[in-house]
Amino acid sequence: MAxxxxYEELIRQFSAFGAVKRELTRILPVGCSSGSAAVLSLLGRYGDMRIGRLAELLAVDMSVTSRHVAHIAERGWVDRFPDPADGRSRILRLTPAGRTQLDELSERTTHLLADRLSDWTDDEVGQLSVLMARLRASFDDHPSAQERPAGASLITT
Amino acid sequence: MAxxxxYEELIRQFSAFGAVKRELTRILPVGCSSGSAAVLSLLGRYGDMRIGRLAELLAVDMSVTSRHVAHIAERGWVDRFPDPADGRSRILRLTPAGRTQLDELSERTTHLLADRLSDWTDDEVGQLSVLMARLRASFDDHPSAQERPAGASLITT
DNA sequence: TATTGTTATACTCTATAACTATA
DNA sequence: TATAGTTATAGAGTATAACAATA
Structure with a gap:
């Protein structure tokens, strides 16, 4: 227990982290916002999925996810197919143009990180990745009221 | 070199980190936004300072900092004194009410982190703090054009 | 002429609520 | 009745640019 x-120092680091995020945002291609980039990245990493699943992975509300998807669908980077298992849903799939866009994104972000983190070891980059994944998991284990759907089987005191 | x-995995962690930030934002007292909290925290940690210095520590534009400060000044949490060394600047100082507010903030955020990170060791919390500090430093060492003032003595290729 | 700070404007991300369609 | 998704609205954070006052 710290x-x-x-804890206060950690909070200040959280606050200052925004500067890193913003610098990564600045290198994005025209028409591809941070939200669009996140959607493309997740579809490329985990494959076709529904809006709801995407919203979970993004850790934002479904309404937000819907807007991001509408944005990249307008640009032809994803297609929406009917979900054979549920008529209310559609399955999202990267188009060839979407994959090209994702490759461009990946190239730019990788290049920027390779430059900025040039003096980090492979192991240090991995440590940060693991700790941030665990941080998010630690918060997901105790969802707030807003994030906890009515039907979720969670025991809360 | 990773x-x-x-790098792509790290970027996805960066993207998902927003959920942690938002949960921390939700517990803030009424009238105290995330920006206000960051200003109060830095004044409490580093003492009286000018807007420009605060903007550096927050890693945001001075115009943004100015708005945050105006917000908390309206609430009586900081006073602005003339800077004897420079008539263009004013020195920011926490008021007693501001310190009370900061204590309340600190109590809430500490409590939330202690709950969510209850299974983290002291050392693990420290590691995350250090790695995030280093991350920001790695980005600060290579400032983008927007962040680099005209007179800065930086050698860029 | 350069710098500090303020203000107006615009853009992105986000959540809430109301709504449609389907389960 | 409950859930998946969409849309409208509102709020927070941020950058850019124009401006005032001072160095």
Missing amino acids: DRAQ | DRAQ
Whole structure:
């Protein structure tokens, strides 16, 4: 268990992290916002999926996800197919143009990180990745009221 | 040097980090936004300072900082004194009410982190803090054009 | 002429609520 | 009745540009 000063320092690091995010946003291609990039990345990493699943992975509300998807669908980067298992849903799939866009994104972000983190070891990059994944998991394990759907089987005191 | 897949994974962690930030935002007292909290925290940690210095620590534009400060000044949480060394600047100082507000903030965020990170060791919390500090430093060392003032003595190729 | 700070404007991301269609 | 998704609205954070005051 960490002490108060350590938690406060961590919070300040969280706050300052925005600067890193914004610099990554600045290198995105025209028409591809941060939200669009996140959707393309997840579809490329995990394959076809529904809006709801995408919203979970993005950790944002479905309404937000819907808008992001509408944005990239307008640009022809994803197609929406009927879901044979559920008429209310559609399956999202990257188009060839979407994959090209994703490749461009990946090239730019990889290049930027390789430059900025040139003095980081492979292991250090991995450590940060693992710790941030665990951080998110630690928060997901205790979902707030807003994130907890009515039917979720969660025991809360 | 990490490989492409590792950088891509790191980027996805960066993207999902927003969920953690938003949960921390939700517990803030009424009238105290995330920006206000960051200003109060930095004034509490580093003491009286000018807007420009605060903008550096926040890693946002001075115009943004100015708005945040105006917000908390309206609420009586900071005073602005003339800077004897420079008539264009004013020195920001926490008021007693501001310190009370900061204490309340600190209590809430510490409590939330202690709950969510209850199974993290002191050392693991420290590691995340250090890695995020280093991440920001790695980006600060290569400032983008937008962040680099005209007079800065930086050698860029 | 350069710098500090403020203000107006615009853009992105986000959640809430109301709504449609389907389960 | 409950769930998947869409859309309208509102709020927060941010950058850019134009401006005022001072160095």
